[in-house]
Amino acid sequence: MTAVTAENAERDRVVSQTPASAGPGPESVPRPGGWRPPRHLGVGVVTLWLSIIVLLPLAALTVASLGNGLGGFWEAVTAPAALASLRVTVLVSAVVAVVNAVMGTLIAWVLVRDDFRGKRVVDALIDLPFALPTIVASIVLLSLYGPNSPVGVHLSATRWGVIVALAFVTLPFVVRSVQPVLIEADREVEEAASSLGATGWTTFRRIVLPTLLPAVIGGTGLAFARAIGEYGSVVLIGGNIPRETQVASQYIQQQIEIDRPEAAAAVSVALLAIAFLTLLVLRVLSGRAQRREERAV
């Protein structure tokens, strides 16, 4: 209820701020084109909301990262411990991305082309990492691979621990992006290839993989971007050992704790830049793939 009144108040303000573009007043109904928030009001509210929640904090972050000038920013990002944490983050995320690309594609193939009892349960299980809070992922893995491991595998405070945690939380990305493509894929071409004498592996490499590649790359990129920023799932199992298992998000958190906000902001901006770059590359790649497909048709 209060939310609605607040929204109305904000609408009034936005309207009075944009008299030139206000157009017909909110009472001018009926209007063709379906229900929409009175013209420009909706846009104003949306802009205001997104600014306060998303844009202003990120702007404040960027400005804070330059609090000691560009030199200060560079110094904070290239400080040995900061650089080491960024290196560990990118390295570990790259390993996880590759694991996902291979295992995700394999799991998707098994879920689509294979048939066995309990397949539906396995299929549902794939989404679990998305539904599970990240800190729970950490605890779950620690209960098996932690200090009191019942199977004698100790991953706590090792890079392998971080990799397993990240593989856990990013599992669905590749599987869920490859699965629908595989379902849609034209099997006649594959059958033609094998009737012409191609082995299973050749058919996969020459026919199936090229079709799947955009989906595999897309899912892998998303998994990488997610792994770069992950915190909750690695915080307990990683051990936060500088230069060894400390990832960038842990370093940033540490900088806030020891009251060095500029350094925290600078490394945050660096981390954001890596994530955005990844997503940008993905967008370019998928655009290219789409154009190629259009040309083929």
Place this chain on the structure above:
Amino acid sequence: MNVTQQTRVGLRTVALGYLFVLLALPIGVILYRTFEPGLSEFFASISTPAAISALNLSLLIVAIVVPLNVVFGVVTALALVRGRFRGRGLLQAVVDLPFAVSPIVVGVALIMLWGAGGWFGALDRSGFTVIFGLPGMVIATIFVTLPFVVREVEPVLHEIGTDQEQAASTLGATGWQTFWRITLPAIRWGLTYGVVLTVARALGEFGAVIMVSSGFAGVSQTLTLLVHARYIDDHNTYGAYAAATLLMGIALVVLLLMTVLDRKRSNR
């Protein structure tokens, strides 16, 4: 692709083995460890005063965040689908931004804006605590859950078009009547799906919330922070397992709801 039975079974074994080691086995072990001492032990562990207050705080945050996300999410989706204005592409990108930002970075950004030394620091100095208070945790949760409702409602709005709404307004319905009687019923499953995703993420958010919470047990500790504090600060491993199992139970309910809703949506 003709694969021999041997390869087929081999691939299946590798895939299922991976899932078993990564997902099923750890979850089995934590369930075993949680319930091994008996159900009463589990309930005792999740009904300590600190645990109950953590559950209440988590639910309070959900209760504040969900209505805000519903109202602003639907308005945003309407503006993005039906609006023709410059900068629409930019708004589209901004809506997706929270997915690309690390939770820790969200926390730092909010401290830089709302913290005592931040742009809106005057608010903090005048006695209204945002960072290290409930408002900060709410804002952090809104940040990370912002895309869900928008992205679930948007495709439905695209699909339904505006014919029925035009008919309604031609027949003399006011804007609000059209919205309540036509638009809202049409988008209800998409909206519900978005709300379920929002609830799940709001209950489970950890990184962004720990940055802006003071983390005092019984005051500003959510369920996820409780799990963390029990494991790290109290060395109460069993308590952490029990609280994690509680969260896992909630996540399982969410997963079931998602499956049911997904079917409802596609049947429409």
